[in-house]
Amino acid sequence: MTLIIxxxxxxxxEVWYYMTNHFLTCILPAFFIAGAIAMFLSKNAVLKYFGAQTKKYISYSIGSVSGILLAVCSxxxxxxxxxxxxxxxxxGPAIAFLYSGPAINLLAITLTSSVLGWQMGLARIIGAVVFAIVIGLLMSLIFPEEHKQDSNLFSGQQEQEKSKKAVAGFFALLIGILFFGTLDYSFVSNTPIAAVFGTSESTFTSTPIVELVVKYTILIALIIVVSIVTKRLFDKExxxxxxxxxxxxxxxxxPMLLLGVFIAGVIKxxxxxxxxxxLVGSNSLAANFIAAIFGMLMYFSTLTEIPILESFMDLGMGQGxxxxxxxxxPALSLPNLLSIRNVLGTKKTAVYAGLVIVMATIAGMFFGAIVS
Known part of the structure; x- marks a missing residue:
């Protein structure tokens, strides 16, 4: 009984940590961006770069690197x-975007190289881009049926005849909120603003209070600008x-996302x-497969996979x-899979997860053989 408790x-x-640390500055902005895509972004604009009829080298190239500037989790x-x-x-292109978003964001790649070494950072970049393209192509081959728009989910949409520059600026502001909401603000320790909270006039001290002040000042300013732009650009309806x-x-x-976060907390x-x-101290097939499965079961918020992985490696986890x-x-988690299932269905979600696991296992064995 004590164990169950x-x-x-x-x-x-885990749910509490997730809600208090990521909901307002990460998840909620992402939902508003998605809603804006559905309501304001011309369907032709989406189809131009990600459509099923778009040339593959364009759609998959954009999809595979689109996560670089989005510091987002799975x-x-x-x-x-x-x-x-x-x-x-x-x-296919949508799946490439789905994988690349959390796997290749610029902050994660930088921190990986800094903490785990440039070899691991480089392997992560190459692996993430290749995975995004290959998994997207395989998904499109396995499920070749014609893509159908879900009229129930985005009912009542109308193509908006707005200035392309104005709409692009609007989306840039929304992405800015997401970016600055997930940014690591420890860099303020080297700025004059930190001196306001420092221990002395000559010492710049970065504290959680300083970081929060800087963070929410930027976010509030961006939200005000977005509010003004939205009111001028779009009507009430x-x-x-x-x-x-x-x-x-x-x-x-x-709802399914929160359930997955709870289950991941239990697994911890x-x-x-x-x-x-x-179980993962060698570079065997089993060790790499177990590591990939473990990664799939756990939930890693943005960048947290790096210190967790560092501790595992200190305890003897192999490079592969x-x-x-x-x-x-970073690309899979229980919350992620439960949520994807509501969008793609069980079959497509299972195949996507299986492809990621298989490719991660192979890549790990290959990398482990090179660096050993």
């Missing part, structure tokens, strides 16, 4: 993916449509890290399994 509390703590990418997919994107689309997506995705205490590291986890973990 411990597991339950761990799941609740759950935050879901509403963005759902937005472009339901708006008419081809399955369009603004209401944006809200409706946003919360329609939230009702579809968010149900499976001791010592057991995991004892480490890369397997790094390529599978």
């Amino acid at each position: 411990e597991w339950f509390l761990s799941g609740i703590n 759950c935050t990418i879901i509403p963005l993916f759902a937005g472009i997919y339901k708006r008419g994107a081809g399955l 369009e603004r209401q449509g944006w809200v409706d689309e946003t919360f329609g997506l939230m009702k579809l995705i968010f 205490v149900a499976i001791p890290s010592e057991v995991i590291t004892s 399994p480490a890369l397997s986890l790094l390529l599978a973990g």
Whole structure:
């Protein structure tokens, strides 16, 4: 009974941490971006770059690197993916975008190289781009049926005849909120603003308070600008449509996302890290496969996979399994899979997860053989 309570509390703590640390500055902005894609972005604009009829070298190239500037986790990418997919994107390019978002963002690549070494950072970049393209192509081959727009999810949409520059600026502001909401603000320790909270006039001190002040000052300013732009660019009916689309997506995705976060929290205490590291200390097929499966089961918020992986490697985790986890973990998680299932269905979701696991296992074995 005590063990069950411990597991339950761990799941609740994970949900609490997730809600308090990521909802306002990460998940919610992502849902508003997805709603805006559904309401304001011309279907022709989506089809131009991600459509099933777009030349593959264009759609897959853009999809595979589109995550570089989006510092998002495996759950935050879901509403963005759902937005472009339901708006008419081809399955393959949309899947490439789905994988690349959390796997190759610029902050994660930089921190990986800094903490785990340039070899791991380079392997992550190459692996993420190749995975995004190959998995997207395989998904489009396995499920070649014609893509159909879900009229129930985005009902009442109308093509908006707005200035392309104005709409592009509007989306840039929304992405800016997402970017600055997930940015690491420890760099303020080297700026004059930190001196306001420092211990002395000559010392710049970065504290959580300083970082929060800088962070929310930027976010509030961006939100004010977005509010002004939205009011001038769109009429009342369009603004209401944006809200409706946003919360329609939230009702579809968010409940399953929270359930997955809870389950991931239970797994953290149900499976001791010592057991995991004892199974992935070599570069065998089994070790790489277990690492990839473990990455799939766990939820890693943006950048948290790096310190967790560092601790596993300190305990004896091999280089190959480490890369397997790094390529599978950020792109997959229980919340991610449960949410994707609501968008793609069980069969497509299972195939997508299987492709990621298989490719992560192979990549880990290859990398482990090279660096050993």
